Amino acid sequence: MSTGELVWGDEGWAGPTFPENAKRAVENSQLRRNVRKATTTIRERRAGLVAETPDWQQLRSAGAAIKDDVLEHLDRYLEEFERNATARGAHVHWARDATEASAIVTTLVQEAGQREVIKVKSMATQEIGLVKALEHAGIAAHETDLAEMIIQLSDDRPSHIVVPALHRNRAEIRRIFLDGMGDAPEDLSDDPHALAEAARLHLRRLFLKTKVAVSGANFAIAETGGLLVAESEGNGRMCLTLPDTLISVVGIEKLLPTWRDLEVFMQLLPRSSTGERMNPYNSIWTGVTQNDGPQSVHIVLLDNGRTRALADQIGRQALRCIRCAACLNVCPVYERTGGHAYGATYPGPIGAILTPLLVGVEHAPALPFASSLCGACYEVCPVQIDIPTVLVKLRHDAVLAEHHRAQDATFAAAANAMSGRRRWTAALKLAPLMRFIKHGGPPPLSRWTRTRDFPDPPRESFREWWTKRR
Amino acid sequence: MQPGCTRHRTSADKEAGSSHSWGVYDAPRMRVALFSTCLVDALFPDAGKATVTLLERLGQQLEFPLDQTCCGQMHANSGYFEPKLVRRYVDVFEGYDAIVVPSGSCAGAIRHQHEMVARAAGDETLATRAHAVAERTYELSQFVVDVLGTDDVGAYFPHRVTYHPTCHSVRMLGVGDRPLRLLRNVRGIDLVELPRHDECCGFGGTFSIKNPDVSAAMLADKMESVLDTGAEVLCAGDRSCLMHIGGGLERLRAGVRTLHLAEILASTDGEAPS
Numbered sequence: 001m002s003t004g005e006l007v008w009g010d011e012g013w014a015g016p017t018f019p020e021n022a023k024r025a026v027e028n029s030q031l032r033r034n035v036r037k038a039t040t041t042i043r044e045r046r047a048g049l050v051a052e053t054p055d056w057q058q059l060r061s062a063g064a065a066i067k068d069d070v071l072e073h074l075d076r077y078l079e080e081f082e083r084n085a086t087a088r089g090a091h092v093h094w095a096r097d098a099t100e101a102s103a104i105v106t107t108l109v110q111e112a113g114q115r116e117v118i119k120v121k122s123m124a125t126q127e128i129g130l131v132k133a134l135e136h137a138g139i140a141a142h143e144t145d146l147a148e149m150i151i152q153l154s155d156d157r158p159s160h161i162v163v164p165a166l167h168r169n170r171a172e173i174r175r176i177f178l179d180g181m182g183d184a185p186e187d188l189s190d191d192p193h194a195l196a197e198a199a200r201l202h203l204r205r206l207f208l209k210t211k212v213a214v215s216g217a218n219f220a221i222a223e224t225g226g227l228l229v230a231e232s233e234g235n236g237r238m239c240l241t242l243p244d245t246l247i248s249v250v251g252i253e254k255l256l257p258t259w260r261d262l263e264v265f266m267q268l269l270p271r272s273s274t275g276e277r278m279n280p281y282n283s284i285w286t287g288v289t290q291n292d293g294p295q296s297v298h299i300v301l302l303d304n305g306r307t308r309a310l311a312d313q314i315g316r317q318a319l320r321c322i323r324c325a326a327c328l329n330v331c332p333v334y335e336r337t338g339g340h341a342y343g344a345t346y347p348g349p350i351g352a353i354l355t356p357l358l359v360g361v362e363h364a365p366a367l368p369f370a371s372s373l374c375g376a377c378y379e380v381c382p383v384q385i386d387i388p389t390v391l392v393k394l395r396h397d398a399v400l401a402e403h404h405r406a407q408d409a410t411f412a413a414a415a416n417a418m419s420g421r422r423r424w425t426a427a428l429k430l431a432p433l434m435r436f437i438k439h440g441g442p443p444p445l446s447r448w449t450r451t452r453d454f455p456d457p458p459r460e461s462f463r464e465w466w467t468k469r470r
Numbered sequence: 471m472q473p474g475c476t477r478h479r480t481s482a483d484k485e486a487g488s489s490h491s492w493g494v495y496d497a498p499r500m501r502v503a504l505f506s507t508c509l510v511d512a513l514f515p516d517a518g519k520a521t522v523t524l525l526e527r528l529g530q531q532l533e534f535p536l537d538q539t540c541c542g543q544m545h546a547n548s549g550y551f552e553p554k555l556v557r558r559y560v561d562v563f564e565g566y567d568a569i570v571v572p573s574g575s576c577a578g579a580i581r582h583q584h585e586m587v588a589r590a591a592g593d594e595t596l597a598t599r600a601h602a603v604a605e606r607t608y609e610l611s612q613f614v615v616d617v618l619g620t621d622d623v624g625a626y627f628p629h630r631v632t633y634h635p636t637c638h639s640v641r642m643l644g645v646g647d648r649p650l651r652l653l654r655n656v657r658g659i660d661l662v663e664l665p666r667h668d669e670c671c672g673f674g675g676t677f678s679i680k681n682p683d684v685s686a687a688m689l690a691d692k693m694e695s696v697l698d699t700g701a702e703v704l705c706a707g708d709r710s711c712l713m714h715i716g717g718g719l720e721r722l723r724a725g726v727r728t729l730h731l732a733e734i735l736a737s738t739d740g741e742a743p744s
Binding site for chain 1: 554583670673680716
């Protein structure tokens with residue numbers, strides 16, 4: 001059993017943990033500027049749109065309530081979805097993990113007699129490492145989202161959930177196209193229009209000749225058996241309508257009970273993700289429509305750790321997530337490290353809770369600590385995921401799973417010193433020792449003093465002053 | 471004037487309080503306790519002294535139960551849930567009508583974490599008691615504005631000051647603009663707005679040590695904002711965040727000092743009391 005690329009295990013990505021990855025990231029001035037510029041732009045667009053939506057807080061509450069209902073009755077809604085999708089001509093498959101899901105997709109492509117597929121941007125397929133799995137089976141999968149294409153051509157990793165190439169600037173993108181695209185014009189400039197045109201011509205050839213497409217879905221409607229993909233470029237619409245076979249990999253938490261629930265989510269998602277009132281392309285399909293679009297429609301319902309997350313009473317709210325990445329765009333940590341430092345498919349604050357919830361905190365023990373707990377993520381989350389509280393809960397789980405003896409002993413000693421008046425008063429007598437570590441001291445204190453002075457210790461503690469005064 | 475001053479009193483409290491708590495008012499005086507926080511007790515007593523000076527000037531008879539130690543936030547945020555620290559807080563402060571904390575972060579932990587820590591340890595009784603005490607626990611600006619009902623404390627502080635709204639005070643507790651309302655009414659103050667004030671300073675408790683590089687990168691940007699204002703004093707309601715930003719400013723010899731909100735509000739002669 002494998003969870004795929006939830007945590008990046010190869011190529012040294014997940015080797016160093018977050019603090020070490022982050023150290024290299026904060027030293028990279030180009031990365032810092034690219035990420036800051038991009039997140040600031042989306043953040044401001046979102047803030048403007050939220051300000052003009054008077055019932056925003058009610059929409060958030062409604063979104064959270066609908067998703068909580070789905071999670072509470074997931075069994076029922078999943079079977080309802082399967083029934084309705086099947087009745088409309090779709091084939092529904094169930095995958096416990098990344099290995100199973102990739103195997104199902106591979107078999108379907110082989111059964112269609114094809115060696116190439118085109119892909120719509122999808123986090124679920126990133127998560128299961130589908131492109132690599134298909135490659136192993138001799139099937140070439142082409143990403144058709146502009147940013148995902150940039151990532152694929154440069155053998156890179158996505159660094160953001162919605163804007164996966166946000167760590168790249170246009171000069172870098174021009175170089176990637178010239179080196180990797182094969183049919184890029186030799187005189188390609190770094191003008192965004194020229195870059196988009198080169199991509200468009202390259203992709204059109206793929207759209208017209210490829211017989212199988214693979215997608216994810218933003219929402220799955222239990223009541224109808226339909227799927228929805230929201231996107232900006234129209235590449236998704238091409239993939240969803242032109243090929244003969246369409247295979248969609250969908251996390252089991254993507255369900256909405258009814259068609260009407262889209263009223264809430266189609267307001268929450270575009271404002272939170274790209275800072276738009278509406279996505280340029282919203283494609284909805286329900287099974288097979290005779291002689292219109294793909295005639296072979298498959299849906300792979302993916303668990304891959306979701307039922308594990310569901311079992312966590314505090315953590316399960318992370319499954320409300322609609323992958324808008326608003327939390328990434330406001331996160332002061334993400335703004336300074338970018339997404340690669342998290343070493344996982346889902347970066348940023350949501351990744352810091354979702355990844356350990358999906359794979360088990362023992363496989364991603366540093367992630368819950370990759371946050372200052374400032375709470376900016378919770379404030380913007382369109383489905384009110386209390387990320388700081390879940391982070392603290394997961395830190396507790398990590399400490400129980402990990403056993404760092406020196407750290408455990410330090411915290412136990414501190415708690416002990418704080419467990420009685422006399423012990424605490426005695427501990428306070430040690431405060432003057434701080435003058436010796438003002439600029440230095442041994443680790444871990446030196447991790448403070450490398451960039452900050454310690455304060456001068458006071459002549460007397462507050463309680464000494466109070467006691468004398470009475 | 472004093473909402474909730476009798477609502478939470480038990481008969482035992484009334485009995486204990488009747489011997490000394492009847493003031494000049496008709497209503498029984500609130501029993502108000504100060505929870506200094508461990509950080510103020512150990513390293514920043516001036517913030518505690520200023521809180522006492524301020525609240526006594528506003529007519530409160532503060533008590534400081536000496537059995538208090540720490541709310542357990544540093545432990546909880548580092549993954550170590552210590553129900554014994556929650557129990558200590560509840561035992562020490564359960565008998566008071568109001569508990570004042572000169573820290574948004576610690577007040578936030580008491581209000582939002584104590585129950586969770588008790589529940590994680592399977593102690594429902596403690597969780598219920600913790601919830602009740604947490605509801606009577608106020609961050610300083612909340613206590614002054616909401617409970618005492620004033621936003622002018624009669625302070626005088628003729629200096630250029632910028633205010634950093636700490637994350638937990640704003641996002642966890644929702645103190646809103648209470649601290650700024652209090653500061654705006656300080657005589658002589660030259661209060662300048664901090665650019666990007668809603669951004670975390672990078673302290674985050676043990677985050678500052680576990681992720682020192684990201685913490686330092688966030689600190690650099692916060693210091694840039696502070697220095698942009700030309701202020702001589704950086705003020706906040708949390709000595710913990712100020713220890714971090716102040717430690718960075720001191721390292722740079724930036725010539726900006728840090729003061730707790732209480733220290734400015736307690737001042738009547740133009741200087742921070744000490």
